[in-house]
Amino acid sequence: MLVKKTLLTLCAAATMLVANAQTQPKVYTIASGQVKAHIEPTMYGIFFEDINLAADGGVYAELVKNRSFEFDSHLAGWQQQQKAGGKGGIEVVDRTNERPENAHTIKIDVSDNAGYFGLSNEGFRGMGIKKGETYSFSVTARKPVANAVSLLVELHSAKGLVIGTAIITPTSTDWKKYNVKFVATATEDKASLYVWLKGKGAVELDMISLFPQHTWKNRPAGLRADLVQKLADMKPGFLRFPGGCIVEGRDLANRYQWKKSIGDIDKRENLINRWNMEFKHRPAPDYYQTFGLGFMEYFMTAEDIGATPLPILNCGMACQYNTGQLVPLDQLDPYVQDALDLIEFANGGPDTKWGKLRADLGHPKPFNLKVLGVGNEQWGEQYIARWKIFTKAIKDKYPYVKIVSSVGPSPNGEEFTRLDKFFRAEHADILDEHYYQAPKWFLDNATRYDNYDRKGPKIFAGEYAAQSVAIASPDNKNNWDCALAEAAFMTGLERNADVVSMASYAPLFAHVDGWQWTPDLIWFDNLRSYGTPNYYVQQLFSLNKGTDVVPLLKDGEMVTGQDGCYATASIDKSTKELIIKFVNSGATAQPVVFKIDGVSAGKKTAVVTTLRSADKAAVNSFKAPKLVSPVASTLLVNGKTVKVTVEPYTFKVIRLKLN
Numbered sequence: 151m152l153v154k155k156t157l158l159t160l161c162a163a164a165t166m167l168v169a170n171a172q173t174q175p176k177v178y179t180i181a182s183g184q185v186k187a188h189i190e191p192t193m194y195g196i197f198f199e200d201i202n203l204a205a206d207g208g209v210y211a212e213l214v215k216n217r218s219f220e221f222d223s224h225l226a227g228w229q230q231q232q233k234a235g236g237k238g239g240i241e242v243v244d245r246t247n248e249r250p251e252n253a254h255t256i257k258i259d260v261s262d263n264a265g266y267f268g269l270s271n272e273g274f275r276g277m278g279i280k281k282g283e284t285y286s287f288s289v290t291a292r293k294p295v296a297n298a299v300s301l302l303v304e305l306h307s308a309k310g311l312v313i314g315t316a317i318i319t320p321t322s323t324d325w326k327k328y329n330v331k332f333v334a335t336a337t338e339d340k341a342s343l344y345v346w347l348k349g350k351g352a353v354e355l356d357m358i359s360l361f362p363q364h365t366w367k368n369r370p371a372g373l374r375a376d377l378v379q380k381l382a383d384m385k386p387g388f389l390r391f392p393g394g395c396i397v398e399g400r401d402l403a404n405r406y407q408w409k410k411s412i413g414d415i416d417k418r419e420n421l422i423n424r425w426n427m428e429f430k431h432r433p434a435p436d437y438y439q440t441f442g443l444g445f446m447e448y449f450m451t452a453e454d455i456g457a458t459p460l461p462i463l464n465c466g467m468a469c470q471y472n473t474g475q476l477v478p479l480d481q482l483d484p485y486v487q488d489a490l491d492l493i494e495f496a497n498g499g500p501d502t503k504w505g506k507l508r509a510d511l512g513h514p515k516p517f518n519l520k521v522l523g524v525g526n527e528q529w530g531e532q533y534i535a536r537w538k539i540f541t542k543a544i545k546d547k548y549p550y551v552k553i554v555s556s557v558g559p560s561p562n563g564e565e566f567t568r569l570d571k572f573f574r575a576e577h578a579d580i581l582d583e584h585y586y587q588a589p590k591w592f593l594d595n596a597t598r599y600d601n602y603d604r605k606g607p608k609i610f611a612g613e614y615a616a617q618s619v620a621i622a623s624p625d626n627k628n629n630w631d632c633a634l635a636e637a638a639f640m641t642g643l644e645r646n647a648d649v650v651s652m653a654s655y656a657p658l659f660a661h662v663d664g665w666q667w668t669p670d671l672i673w674f675d676n677l678r679s680y681g682t683p684n685y686y687v688q689q690l691f692s693l694n695k696g697t698d699v700v701p702l703l704k705d706g707e708m709v710t711g712q713d714g715c716y717a718t719a720s721i722d723k724s725t726k727e728l729i730i731k732f733v734n735s736g737a738t739a740q741p742v743v744f745k746i747d748g749v750s751a752g753k754k755t756a757v758v759t760t761l762r763s764a765d766k767a768a769v770n771s772f773k774a775p776k777l778v779s780p781v782a783s784t785l786l787v788n789g790k791t792v793k794v795t796v797e798p799y800t801f802k803v804i805r806l807k808l809n
Contacts, residue, residue: 175793176713176715176740176741176743177742178709179702179744179746180719180730180744180745181747182700182719182746182747183700184701185698186648186698187647187698187699189720190647190652192388193387193650193653194386194387194688195387195390195458195460196389196390196457196671197657198659199392199393199395199396199656200393200423201393201395201396201657202425202664202665202670203434203664204657205439205443206274206440207664208374208377208674209443211361211372212359212360212371213277213278213361214227214359215273215274215436216436217357217359218254218356218357218416218440219242219254219255220252220253220254220419221436222422224242224254225240225256226436227271227273227436228269228270229270230268231266232267232268234264234266235262235264236262236264236265236266236267236268236346237262238260238261239258239261241256243255243256243257243354252356252416252417254356255356256354257294257353257354258355260351261350262350266346266347267346268344268346271358275661275663275664275676277305277340277341277360278341278675278677279334279336279337279338279339280677281313283362284333284363285314285333285334285362286331286360286361286370287359288327288328289327289359290327290328290356290416291318291326292320292322292324292325292353292354293321293322293323293351293354294352296323297349298349298351299347299348299349300317300318300320300349301317301318301347301353302317302348303316303318303346305334305341306342306343307340308338308340308341313335313336313338313341314333314334315332316330320353325356327357337677339675340676343360366454371415371442373447376678378451378454380679382454382455383689384685384689384692385693387692387695388458388459389457390460390462390654391460391462392411392461392462393526394462395424395469395471396423396425398424398468398528399468400424400469401473402464402468402477404421404424405468407488408444408445408463408488411445412445413511415442419441420440421439422437422438422439423437424469425666425667429622429624429667431624432665432666434666446513449513450513459517460652462525463525464485464525465524465528465533465537465540466482466485467525467533470530486539490543492504493544493551495507495508496508496519497517497518520550520551521551521580522544523556524537524553524555525555527556527584528556529559529565529568529569530565533556533569534569534572540553552579552580554610555569555580555582556569557570557583561583561585561595569581574603574607577607580607580609580610581609581610583609584612585613585614586613587617587621588616589616589631591616592616592638593638593711595639596641596716597710599643600642600646600708604648608649609649610651611643611650612652614653614654615656616632616633616669617632617669624668626668626669627668627669628671628673628682629767629768630762630778631766633684633687634683637687637731637761637801638733641709641716641718641733642710642716644720644731648699656671657670659671659673660674661673662674662675663675669684670682678772680770680771680772680776683768683770683778686761687761690731690761690801691731694759695729696722696727697720697724699719699720700728714734714735714738714740716733716735717731717732718730727808728746728808729804729805730744730792731801731802731803732796733801734799734800736798737798737799741794742795744791744793744794745790746791750808750809751789751790753788753789754786754787755784755786755787756786756792756805756806757782757784757805759780759805760781760797760800760801761778761779761781761800762797762799763777764798792804
C-alpha cells in the first residue's frame with residue numbers, strides 16, 4: 151500500500167510539473183533600439199485584376215451590361231419587350247467603317263402608336279438599386295427622321311414592380327447624348343432596366359447607361375463607393391493593375407492595351423474577358439471588358455487611397471497557359487513604345503504628347519510613377535529575350551523607374567531557378583514571386599527569405615493566397631485556417647523587409663454570383679460587400695507595419711514556428727511606438743512575456759488588436775460579415791515587460807509607446 155501511495159504521489163507531482171511547464175510564460179526579448187531593416191511604405195498593397203466580375207459588374211458602378219452592343223452577341227443582356235399592344239422591331243446597325251472602336255448601335259422602329267415597345271437589360275446578375283438613391287440615366291440617340299417618339303425609362307423589381315421612372319425625348323437627327331436623373335422608390339438587388347418607346351417612328355440608340363449618383367468621391371460615371379472604401383480602409387502602399395493574366399490575354403489580340411482604356415468612354419474598344427471561359431466549372435460567356443475602369447481611373451484611384459501606382463504591361467507574350475503567342479523580336483517596338491508612352495502619360499509635363507493628354511483628361515499634376523512591371527507571369531528564354539529589350543529602352547530614357555520582373559508562376563522549380571539566377575546576375579530591380587499553396591506551405595515557409603542575398607534584387611510577393619482544398623479549386627474557402635497561415639507567413643515577409651519590399655494577396659474581388667476563382671479577399675453582391683478573415687489579416691499588417699524592423703527573439707533565435715508561434719516586431723519612428731505582431735497557430739493558449747529593451751520605464755497602456763476564431767473553418771459571410779474580425783482592447787504595461795496570453799488560433803497586434 152505504501153508503495154502504491156508513493157507511486158501515486160510521484161505521478162501527481164509529475165503531472166503538476168508538466169502542467170506548470172505548459173503554463174509557464176515563454177519569454178521573448180525585443181531590442182527596440184536595434185534597427186535591422188527599413189520597412190518600405192509600399193510593403194503591403196493590393197493587386198487588382200478583372201476576374202470574378204471585379205470591374206464591370208463590380209467596382210465600376212455601371213449597371214447596364216453590354217451598353218454599347220459590342221458583345222459578340224450584340225444583344226446579349228437585352229430582351230425585346232412590349233406591353234399594351236405595342237408593336238415594333240429591333241435591328242443591330244453595323245457602322246464598322248465609321249466607328250470601328252464602337253461599331254454597333256441599335257435601331258428601334260415602333261410601328262403603332264398604341265402601347266409600348268422597347269427592350270430591357272438584366273444588368274450584371276441583376277442590378278443593385280437602393281431606395282432614395284438618385285440614378286443617372288444617359289443614352290446617345292438620333293432620329294433618322296423627325297418624329298414624336300419619346301423614351302420612357304423604368305426600373306423594375308424582380309417581381310415586376312416599377313421602382314423608378316423618367317422620360318427622355320430625343321430631338322436631333324444627329325447623334326447626341328441625353329441625360330436624366332430620377333430617384334428609386336425601393337431597394338432591390340435583382341432589378342432590371344426597361345427602355346420603352348412611346349409614339350410611332352424610329353430611334354437609333356447607343357451607350358445606354360445607368361449609374362448611381364453616389365459613387366466613390368461622387369464622380370459622375372465613377373466607381374462603386376463601398377468597394378473602393380474597403381481598399382482605402384487598408385491604407386495600401388501600392389495598387390497593382392490591371393492584372394494578372396488579362397495583361398497577357400489568351401492571345402495577343404486579347405491582351406490589355408492601356409491606350410485603348412483612356413479618353414472618351416464611347417471610344418474605348420470593348421474586349422472579351424479572358425476569364426470568360428477559362429474554367430469549365432464557371433463559364434461566363436457574357437464576361438467582357440468595357441474599360442470604363444481604365445488606366446486613368448486606376449491612376450486616380452491609387453492617388454485617392456494614397457497608394458503608389460504599379461502598372462503591369464504586356465511584353466509581347468500571350469498567356470503561356472493558353473496560346474503562348476509571341477511577338478517576333480524585330481516587331482517588338484510598338485510594345486516597348488507603349489511602355490515608354492505610359493511613363494510619359496503618368497509623369498510627363500504639359501509640353502509632352504502624353505503628359506498633355508493626361509492634363510487634358512483633367513489631371514495636370516503628374517502621377518509620379520516610379521515602378522513598372524514588364525510581363526505578368528512569364529518564364530523561359532523567350533521572356534528573357536524580351537525583358538532585355540524592354541529594360542534597356544526604359545532604363546535608357548527613365549533610369550529612375552524600377553522594373554518588376556517575373557520569375558514565373560511557381561515559388562520553386564526549374565523555371566523559377568533559371569529566372570532567379572538570370573535576374574540576379576543582371577542586377578534586376580524587383581522580382582515578382584507568386585505562391586498559391588496549402589496553408590501548411592505558408593507555415594513552413596515563414597523562413598523563406600531569411601537566407602536570401604541581402605544585396606540582391608528586392609522581392610515583390612506579387613500574388614499569394616492559401617488554398618484550403620487545392621490550387622484553383624472551386625471549393626476553396628476564405629477560412630480562418632488559411633488566413634492564420636498567411637499571417638504567420640507575413641511575419642517572415644516583414645522580418646525580412648530588407649529583402650521583401652512589396653506584397654499583395656490575390657485575387658482582390660469576387661461577385662458571389664459571378665466568380666471564377668476562389669479564394670478572394672473581398673466578396674460582394676449587387677448591394678453589399680464584406681471582408682474575409684484574409685482581408686483583416688492584410689489590413690492589420692498594413693495599418694501596423696511601422697517604419698523599421700527590430701529583433702524579436704526567443705532564446706536568441708527568431709520566432710519562426712517554435713511551439714506553433716510566429717512573430718515580428720517593428721518600430722514606428724513617426725509615432726514613436728513599438729509594434730508587436732504575434733501568431734499562435736496552435737490549439738494551446740500561449741502565455742508570453744515580452745522583455746523590451748529601449749522602452750521607458752513606468753506604467754503605460756498598450757493597444758491590443760486581436761483577430762481569432764476557435765474554429766479554423768470559420769468564414770465570414772453576408773449573414774455574419776464580421777464573424778472573424780479585429781477586436782480592440784487595452785493592456786496595462788508595467789515597466790519594460792509586456793505580459794499577455796495569446797489564445798489558440800490567434801493573431802495579435804500590440805502597439806506600445808516607446809516613451
